[in-house]
Amino acid sequence: MTTDPPVSRGSSVPARWRITGWILLATTIALTAVIVTVRSALLADGERRANAELVQEAAEFSAFLAEGVDPTTAQAFTSPDRVLEVYLNRQHPDDDEVLLGLVGADVLQADRPGRGVAAAPYDLAADAGLLAAFTDPAHTFGTTGTPAGPMRWGRVDVGAATARGSLVIAIFTEQRRDETDQVVRLMALVSLGGLLLTLAIGWIAAGRILAPVRALHEVAADIGERDLTVRVPVHGRDDIAAMAETFNAMLDRLEEAYGLQRRFVDDAAHELRTPITVIRGHLELLGDDPAERAHTLRLVDDELARMSRIVSDLLVLARAERPDFVNARPVETTDLMLDIEAKCQALADRSWLLGDIAEGAVTIDGQRVTQAVLQLAANAVQHTADGDEIRMGSRFEGVGDRRRLLLWVSDTGPGVRPEEVEEIFERFHHGSATRAGAGLGLAIVRAIADAHGGRAFVRSTPGEGATFGLDLPAPDDTTEVINA
Template sequence: MTMTDTPSQQVALPAVPDRHPRTKGPGARLGSRVPARWRIAAWILLTTALTLLAVMLTMRSLLLNGAQTQAHQDITQELQEFRAFAAEGVDPTTAKPFSSIEKMLEIFLSRQSAAQGEVIVGSVGQRTLYTPTGALSSQTGGHDLPRDQALMDSIRTGNASSGIARTSEGEMHWVRLPVVSGSETGHLIVGTYMGPREDQVAGTVLTIFFVSLGGLAVTAGIAWLVAGQILSPVREVRRVAEDISENDLTARVPVRGNDDISALAVTFNTMLDRLESAYRTQRAFVDDASHELRTPITVIRGHLELMEDDEADRARTLTLVDDELARMGRIVSDLLLLAKVDRPGFAQPRRTDAATLLLDIEAKAQVLGPRGWPILEIAEGSVTVDAQRITQAVLQLATNACQYSPEDSTVSLGSRFEGEGSSRRFTLWVSDHGRGVEEDEAARIFGRFHRGHAAQEADRARPGAGLGLAIVRSIAEAHHGTAWVRSTQGNGATFGITVPSPVFDGDPATNGDHVTSGDHVTSSDPVTSGDHVTSSDPVTSGDADAAAVDGSVTKRLDQLKEHHK
């Protein structure tokens, strides 16, 4: 029997994304230890050094080519001078034609002055004629072409009329010009040593090298300073990040200029703003929850600890516990709503018909109680708001009005436009006949957990959390508006919200007629005269989707007008 091993099955676990990829690997760790300022300066210095090296090599090549060109030009010039001298053919010492090639070469050479690295030699047969030896030695650096018999023989007898010979002084470029007169033949040899010229090029390149070193030193200093200036905002970001603690998120990076680094600082500050807002919202939520939930939890715990075995007592305790749990649920919902206020998208404004909005609110308010709910004034036109949030806010005001006013009193509603053009505002309000709001309470009544005297005295068996008006204010501020209260002590109060509402094309030319009595906010009775509602006709704009009032709204408006006649 043959046994075979079966490889065990392995379960491949999903790869965990690396959140810090730059910290892996020795190369990355080594790179991270080099400060960014050093790296920037080093790259600038390296780039400059490579550029200077390329310039030096290019310059050397150009100078060497120039030296060779100049050498060829010098040789050509000497040959042209000899041709002109030979064409004249007159011995300046006798004013007669030259008697021989040797004589012509001697006279010509005696009148020449060899340049640096240049040698001029005449040759007739095996005889060599040249400029004085001292001059030759000083001009050629030591090599004496006429005495270099081997080189002279190769030049005289060679087939080439020009070439490059290697000597102890480096390369020598030479040209041989034949001179013939009858049966007599001679040669004029002009040579140029490249060694001295190359030494001049080397000296020039060396000078450029030392100047480049000085330039590199200056570049290094400038690169160090510039890198420091560039990275200054980054160091500021690091300093601010180090200063930030869980209890202090107020530090910000100073923004200077409009470049990319400044954009980084702005982005970092924006991130800190979001973090601070989120942290502040989280802390406020935790503080508010711990503050407000402590009481119902204490009540529930106390009653459960004191609950007896009696069936009636148990039922009463469970009812109370259920009420407290329901109140805790409402508190948590309100706190969550307040925590979402600062988030993007809390309010999603859309173009809405103002009359339809108020009529919908009036219809929903009917379930809060038999308060008549008269509409004292109504605005007609288009407004850009989040209809659901605005409805929530006004219904909260209506709920408060029902709770803190006599049960047989009416609660009135109304809306209006104020101002014109781009400064137009839209206002919704709720008016009751309760005890009103004292003047010292009006400034803080929209704060969290604040409960006015009327709220504290009303329905002590089921006290509220004091978050309703805070929610109203938050919704108004989310629309860039305000929440307000106007009241006369003992004569009721009017709560409302006002939001910006620029005029749309196609809206009625007028803002509609409003209540003209002394103070609409203290009006208590339903509308009973034509003085109160003289609103304009329904919107007839061509924009049927956004501004036109549908048939049911038009019918309701007509009913209101008929009722007030």
């Protein structure tokens, strides 16, 4: 049964274009909102100014009625038509304004200097329908449409019922709308240029933002099974830089894991090659003689046991790279040292002497520390004879946060040459003839010390024995030491 590969539901548009598109869309929406708002505000302002002009013209006419006199008689006006005639002769309407005087069936209109009545936006005197609306006593102002565009008008009556006249003030707003549309068109052109500039800036900005992502993609594409050394360049301290640092940290862990795996395989191949060769060679030469077969089987069994121990030690070293290799808990050092000394008694027929014992609690992995000290004891056994003296002990050094726990094993063997001190804790180190075959045991000791944040050490004078030990951090305020 086969399963179809998962179908990608993501967008096929490059991220750079998507970022630029979103920036362009947001800018377009913002500019459109600004243009619509400005147009509405300008139109509303034009209407307000038209109303204000109507009110102002009506106020001026009312003031003229209250204070004006007939210039020919220097007396008050006696008829509405004379009031309207004198007033209209003195007015100079704006281009979008028309002033009409209505007295019965007569229509008076203010002239524009040099242009006459014909220069008005629309000939209201010729429109009977509008004249009827102007004279409707039920309305003194209003808004209506004309062939010249929308118009706002207002009427001020003058005279009594028997001799009645009216001043009609009409203001056309089409020109103001045209001016508003010109401003909007100009804003639209400027906004279009702004959008093009935004497109260019967005494209450049998206490219700079995504540059680390492209670098990450290139690094991921260049990473091979045997090359994990490539890293993403990190610039700045923003989110993209944090992502690059996280990716690099992941590569560090992968490189470390791959290195650990490769070292494990190399170490296993290096150390297992000899016993495998020995076993194969003896099995190929195995004859029919029972004594020879028994000897060969004993040799093969011994080599297989050595191979098993090598693999076990390699697994311990491999686990030492994991964060859970050490499980630290509070441990009473006196009990720990007595327990280790008891276990050492079973290793070999030696004169085991327990020296100083540190007294107090410490937070360590008791089992791993026991494993390390027993390994040091086994190493001492290998380089001493029956009945030889092997000393061990522990003590605290320093106080407070600088307190440390020292555990050591001293033997009377051939010792370690000075040039070997730096290398003796390496994996598969084989020392001089005076102290050969260090193998993996001391490497495990150092791994346990490193996992505790401490170190493994050796002090030796060739021919006078050696002291191997652990120096572990043990911050505390208790520093008592008792002699056993």
